[in-house]
Amino acid sequence: MTKRFDFTISATSGAARTGTIAMLRGEIRTPAFMPVGTAATVKGMKPEAVRAAGADIILGNTYHLMLRPGAERVAKLGGLHRFMNWDRPILTDSGGYQVMSLSDLNKLTEEGVEFRSHLDGSKHMLTPERSMEIQRLLGSDIVMAFDECPRADRPLAEIEASMEMSMRWAKRSRDGFDAGGEHADRAALFGIQQGALDENLRRRSAEALTEIGFDGYAIGGLAVGEGQEAMFATLDFAPAQLPQDAPRYLMGVGKPDDLVGAVERGVDMFDCVLPTRSGRNGQAFTWNGALNLRNARFAEDTGPLDDRCTCPTCATYSRAYLHHLIKSGEMLGAILLTEHNIGFYQQLMAAMREAIAEDRFAAFAQRFRDTYLGTG
């Protein structure tokens, strides 16, 4: 029988783990990178190309979808999977992060966040209960608890108070999710650890979440401007504070070297707009670092973006052609670079899974940094 949510760790290498999450809509190989499909589309790619690149799961944004086309409308149209033609798992965020960073005139209380849409100024309220309802209406497979994510450089007392409220919201999210009827029998719910860079707050947050009980645990409040060094320092203790037998998801991360360093520290899941956004801006990720395709040095370069890459762009097109498309502002340049970047990210995850399975992750990570960062 197919499971609602079953995480199996098949191998470890140091703190790194590899395994699978079995869900009703399909299996997720971990460590996993989830392409971001903000507004019911991974920007510039058809869903079949996202799948062909190797993605097992994508992410949708509650904040964007609740405003346009609207959660009730998506439900009426058969749910997010059918709407956008993606039949595998979808993780939806809670809207908590984006309602504070993108909306106008937001007002935060214990109840939730009142805000005005950045699209049309219309007034909305997002609470743990409404976030659960929206994610249920969308038909999400992995639902995220509604939380507040303060900047890591706020005073510690503020970070602490915010974390404590997020833990109360985590309990309300759990209750709201569990009241979701049939959807609660098919989907999973993840809690989100807060506490910024502070080990003690992170431990208290982990304990509060574990006490409530979730299918998986996200490490929130990182990748918000603190820098890689501070992020890695936090990841030196945060993952181990969370249950060993549940997936750990580092939200909004990151650059290829961020992913390798986080997997090395025990993280299982990631999402980030970087591969798609960079692709639209003419940046390509390769095993030898990032390339800016606007650079004139590529104008007559007949080689592929990366000669180890197996994506359709690298199989077919030269750097010279991609340079021409990007310089000319042609949509196909964004399409081909996005497809490459998503493909490269998936190939990087697959290489990490293989290195963990063969218990040689430390050597893999070192060689990756040598070539990717040019430190070799």
Added chain:
Amino acid sequence: MTKRFDFTISATSGAARTGTIAMLRGEIRTPAFMPVGTAATVKGMKPEAVRAAGADIILGNTYHLMLRPGAERVAKLGGLHRFMNWDRPILTDSGGYQVMSLSDLNKLTEEGVEFRSHLDGSKHMLTPERSMEIQRLLGSDIVMAFDECPRADRPLAEIEASMEMSMRWAKRSRDGFDAGGEHADRAALFGIQQGALDENLRRRSAEALTEIGFDGYAIGGLAVGEGQEAMFATLDFAPAQLPQDAPRYLMGVGKPDDLVGAVERGVDMFDCVLPTRSGRNGQAFTWNGALNLRNARFAEDTGPLDDRCTCPTCATYSRAYLHHLIKSGEMLGAILLTEHNIGFYQQLMAAMREAIAEDRFAAFAQRFRDTYLGTG
């Protein structure tokens, strides 16, 4: 043995003809619609999608490609086919039309046109000889003679003088093309009839071109603002002035009803940016007319764009989803509508070829207008 250029008419229905052009890089079924690949890309589509839609040939623009990435650079990179990954025939225009409409500070003399690039202000000269050289460097399969295309509303004496110069340029184009060595053995050269809306000038132009001798003949100087009625009135006499056994190509046309009316009058080939440009702007062509996907009436419409259409967009996505993508400014909206429009245009051409083969074109055209224009 595969032919350099062999046009066979297999059936006629009234003035409409259907057949094939056999060329070294593949066969072109006529009447044919050529998607426009201005800057070495059909905007928003991969070449395999263009081919899958049914296109046998695409068009490239000499003016754009000579400025960026440059004809000599394309030649150095192996030619346009290899550069953009399209291995079937490519027709290139001569640059004559766009150098007058797009460039800055152009100066027209008997020798040719001196102009400044609209991209960087650099100075260039385009002559019949240089146009032939550029099209050879690109590796074009069907080369267009270099001509001048005046607005149809200029005084008749100007139209006449311009047509006469274009005929002298046609001879210089023929000589330049024939001096192209090995390329001249593989490619074809088309002359371009001018003379605006005037039957007598058109006849003289056709006679001058026939005297020089070309593989095919374009009808130039239409679709420049004269309106469908005036265009059709000209097409009532212009095609018959040209050799019966060579393809006739109406440049820059057009809307679906333009294509049907022109095929009805004996035209074999077309190109136009309309399906791609409209797709990017949220307009979809269907058998029941054009749809503006921005319209709120599509917000909860679960049907396909067109229920007779066999394109991947119609097989997979609802009008509601496409409306959402277009409203959200998502690149995938432009991609999916472009693919539909190119698919619809190719399906329209295929339906016309079938109706001609079965000698029922007049009835087909009448039924098309009844449903497409809502005149039934």
